[in-house]
Amino acid sequence: MNADYLELSDVRVSFDGFLAVDGVSMTVLQGDLRFLIGPNGAGKTTLVDAITGLAPATGSVRFGRTELLGRKVHRIARLGIGRTFQTASVFEELTVLQNLDIAAGAGRGPLTLLRARSAVPDAVAEALETVGLSARRDEKAGVLAHGQKQWLEIGMLLVQNSRVLLLDEPVAGMSGEEREQTGELLRRVGAERTVVVVEHDMDFMRTFADSVTVLHAGKVLSEGTVAQVQADEGVQEVYLGEAATRKALAAVAEQEGE
Amino acid sequence: MSAIPARLKGNTGVLLGFVVGALALLVLAPAVLSDFRLSLLGRFVCYAIVAVGIGLAWGRGGMLTLGQGVFFGLGAYVMAMHMKLDDAGPGGVPDFMQLYGSGEVPGWWEPFRSPVVTLVSVIAIPALVALVLGTAIFRRRVRGAYFAILSQALAAAFAILLIGQQATIGGTNGLNGFRSFFGFNLFDPVNKRMLFYLAAVTLLVVLLIVWQLYRSRYGELLVAVRDQEERVRFLGYDPATVKTVAYVLAAAMAGVAGALFVPIVGIISPANVGVVPSIAFLIGVAIGGRTTLFGPALGAIAVAWAQTTFSESFPSFWTYFQGALFVFVVAFLPGGLASVGGLLRRRKAIEPAPVVAKEGAPA
Numbered sequence: 201m202n203a204d205y206l207e208l209s210d211v212r213v214s215f216d217g218f219l220a221v222d223g224v225s226m227t228v229l230q231g232d233l234r235f236l237i238g239p240n241g242a243g244k245t246t247l248v249d250a251i252t253g254l255a256p257a258t259g260s261v262r263f264g265r266t267e268l269l270g271r272k273v274h275r276i277a278r279l280g281i282g283r284t285f286q287t288a289s290v291f292e293e294l295t296v297l298q299n300l301d302i303a304a305g306a307g308r309g310p311l312t313l314l315r316a317r318s319a320v321p322d323a324v325a326e327a328l329e330t331v332g333l334s335a336r337r338d339e340k341a342g343v344l345a346h347g348q349k350q351w352l353e354i355g356m357l358l359v360q361n362s363r364v365l366l367l368d369e370p371v372a373g374m375s376g377e378e379r380e381q382t383g384e385l386l387r388r389v390g391a392e393r394t395v396v397v398v399e400h401d402m403d404f405m406r407t408f409a410d411s412v413t414v415l416h417a418g419k420v421l422s423e424g425t426v427a428q429v430q431a432d433e434g435v436q437e438v439y440l441g442e443a444a445t446r447k448a449l450a451a452v453a454e455q456e457g458e
Numbered sequence: 459m460s461a462i463p464a465r466l467k468g469n470t471g472v473l474l475g476f477v478v479g480a481l482a483l484l485v486l487a488p489a490v491l492s493d494f495r496l497s498l499l500g501r502f503v504c505y506a507i508v509a510v511g512i513g514l515a516w517g518r519g520g521m522l523t524l525g526q527g528v529f530f531g532l533g534a535y536v537m538a539m540h541m542k543l544d545d546a547g548p549g550g551v552p553d554f555m556q557l558y559g560s561g562e563v564p565g566w567w568e569p570f571r572s573p574v575v576t577l578v579s580v581i582a583i584p585a586l587v588a589l590v591l592g593t594a595i596f597r598r599r600v601r602g603a604y605f606a607i608l609s610q611a612l613a614a615a616f617a618i619l620l621i622g623q624q625a626t627i628g629g630t631n632g633l634n635g636f637r638s639f640f641g642f643n644l645f646d647p648v649n650k651r652m653l654f655y656l657a658a659v660t661l662l663v664v665l666l667i668v669w670q671l672y673r674s675r676y677g678e679l680l681v682a683v684r685d686q687e688e689r690v691r692f693l694g695y696d697p698a699t700v701k702t703v704a705y706v707l708a709a710a711m712a713g714v715a716g717a718l719f720v721p722i723v724g725i726i727s728p729a730n731v732g733v734v735p736s737i738a739f740l741i742g743v744a745i746g747g748r749t750t751l752f753g754p755a756l757g758a759i760a761v762a763w764a765q766t767t768f769s770e771s772f773p774s775f776w777t778y779f780q781g782a783l784f785v786f787v788v789a790f791l792p793g794g795l796a797s798v799g800g801l802l803r804r805r806k807a808i809e810p811a812p813v814v815a816k817e818g819a820p821a
Contacts, residue, residue: 252692272696273691273692274691274692274693274694274695274696277691277692277693277694278694285689289686289688289689290686290689291681291682291686291689292685293681293685294681294682298678298682299682301675301678302675302678302679302682302690302693305675305679306693306694306695307694308675312675313674313675313676313679314670314671314674314675314676315674315675316670316673316674316675317675360693360694
């Protein structure tokens, strides 16, 4: 089987003349758990939006031989590009099972759609098992804990048969244990898929990333293994600068708290 | 484990609802109501059929359609045209055309001499119009309040268009003075009863169709589109298509309701299809519970019934009461009266909880 890959070359996204993504080129291979990091406003989410057809972009985004730019959102999704969102966006009024069943059904014909679901599709049962939500199958997605919603979203990508998973801050707001579980889950599902994780959490990145791309002001600042990226002076500057700001802010907050 | 009994239980409730509804409409109502009251109920049943469609489009699909009068009117006028031509006899000219028009039947009236064309058109014309409108509107991602305003503007435009056509479609007077319905004399009380049964059975059939839709995968998908339209797009669906299907079905239901309204009430005019009746359709749905299966139909019948009863005794009072009721439901019961049961059950479930907690706590 040929390995999949996602290849971006010179991708640009501009909002009213402001270049949010300014000529990004990168290649992500199947089985390579790629983290996309960078300070706020670096263009990480915008880049994901560009790949999935939400933000109009120029340049080229190819999945294997298929050009993705210029296609409609739902067509790109059908080509096997799946994504999650910073704030988990599951269908809260529907059960976990219904959420997954909908995600699995983009290719269903009208007759199947007009019938009630008679059994749990195999892919759905498998995904329930993989993301550890089998026991909560018939509960409404709205009552799930934050971490579980993110897992449900990942499960939806799995049943959707996505070859490329673009995850936007999957562990934001999770407890340490949940982060650990999410990381393991990503490793498991990432072996056969092309995975890009947008993340702010540096510890999480260090533990699970195979490779890292650092974005800053819409451009690729550095790319390589975790060690290579951490040794990069430009990266240190950007992050130290931000760390200093954050420390200052924390100090102010502490003072105000007292 | 618990899923299967729950599903069975859910179905038993719905089936019981259908049995009660069928008994009430087909046995009880004809037995206790006078011919006049039964005919009134027949009119309310027509409103209920529109309401079921609105429940589908608005309650499940999130499309606040303030313009169902357009589709109701299309179905009604098609039926009315057929009945006028039928009354005039083969090759005849409807009475009002001789008064206001050239005394000749316009070409676009001619197809409706055929009963088959009429019956097909009653469903097909509203459905087609909704398909074109829905495709255009939903592909451009018009939704929420913008969709509501647009649909209301359509109802206003439709009524104005009709008022302007005095010579060909009766203008403000509309079409009225029908004598027969597919050969049945409309002055015969037996035939009037049959019309009521026809409307009642149609309502039950429409409810069955919608029930199947709600249980189906499409029904789940429609709710998903209502709550997270963008998310559905990333799953590989085109939400515009999903919404258009519900919109077209709702339009077809309104068209059928309009076609039944004409023989039952004996008139269709712009006053029955414009902005005000379009909003009136909605009030019953909101009060009954827009996301439920039976809520919209029950709400529509109840509101129309109350309107007739109260306006008989307090003609000017009803409008205020209706407005107040609408405000009350929107503000305090967004799920409609159908949600009262659920709220009570939840309250009951919450009350005993502290007791259990206290008993469990010492351990």
